């Protein structure tokens with residue numbers, strides 16, 4: 001790949017990691033809302049007593065899920081930060097590489113010392129590019145994990161709906177909460193999908 | 203492509219100017235770089251911005267092994283002076299750059315560190331070159347607050363950084379000033395606006411007039427030689443510079 005093409009793709013990568021970080025913020029916010037919601041649901045289930053035992057268990061599961069999701073997003077965020085640093089360094093190197101290559105192009109006679117430097121720098125450059133790739137793969141793994149977590153969330157929020165049906169006089173309140181759970185989880189999934197798609201494209 | 207021209211030679215002692223880049227992008231200012239060599243020791247003054255590094259390096263390669271340049275001298279911190287430092291260090295990690303103590307922690311934003319940057323104290327200092335030596339002469343506030351010129355007492359050449367600089371039209375590519383009165387018109391606006399202090403200016407003129415100078419070599423424009431040197435010093439001494447010469451406030 002020419003340096004210019006590399007430069008182009010690195011700036012694209014930089015932009016996508018910055019976007020990723022913005023997307024993460026959105027997911028973290030929803031995870032926080034799920035956490036609060038689950039806490040309230042646990043209290044509600046406690047009040048409802050025996051008829052909402054199953055609902056209480058599911059709410060705890062959802063609360064754990066929101067905590068795990070938040071932790072996952074934090075890890076993603078620090079990966080994205082690392083990626084941004086690596087790519088910034090890559091962009092700096094690309095510019096220098098381009099200028100050193102231009103220098104070689106302008107020389108009237110070959111200068112072996114410069115060739116050696118260019119070769120060494122290219123090596124370092126490629127190592128950096130490899131590191132970026134590793135971070136990106138790690139990010140994708142984590143995103144996949146987040147997606148699975150959300151799928152699990154969808155399943156248990158459906159179970160919550162079923163459990164709500166056994167809630168007798170608490171049935172309506174529990175049904176509302178389980179509806180909210182479902183909505184929140186459904187709101188996260190597309191964000192995660194977008195994050196995954198954004199990462200795979202680069 | 204820039205070209206290298208020897209302007210002084212006495213045995214191994216030599217000054218070469220790298221000037222006039224016809225191919226440089228129009229949006230970057232044209233600069234002169236000077237290679238001073240003596241007894242196999244090579245120093246480059248105001249090596250220039252990173253965008254023109256390829257042209258400077260290639261022109262230098264026609265007269266010297268560019269990898270043998272072991273020292274740089276930066277008159278001050280501007281990007282057109284020293285933003286190529288990172289590239290020079292890529293080529294030669296051992297290279298040292300002499301610069302005012304004011305800037306040795308600013309320039310690392312372009313490259314380099316406390317190891318590669320050698321701070322010059324405010325009062326100036328001798329810089330050895332081969333068996334001889336150069337003198338870093340204070341020129342603070344002209345225009346930078348930490349600013350030095352480089353004097354070669356044996357060659358009687360003063361590298362004067364932005365002092366004496368002229369922003370010449372594209373068709374003026376003479377290396378030496380031919381007609382002082384014509385030439386100085388292209389220097390006037392630059393000096394009025396860029397030079398910050400009349401006090402600093404007069405102090406410099408007084409010290410410069412006591413040096414023996416055959417050639418005064420600025421970082422932009424043509425070289426003054428012979429009587430034109432003193433002519434320049436007198437012209438500069440008379441020229442009002444700094445804040446009093448322009449309106450900087452918007453009137454409402």
Ligand SMILES: [Fe+2]
Pocket residue numbers: 278280345364
């Ligand atoms: Fe300057």
Ligand SMILES: [Fe+2]
Pocket residue numbers: 280282283363364421422
């Ligand atoms: Fe300048």
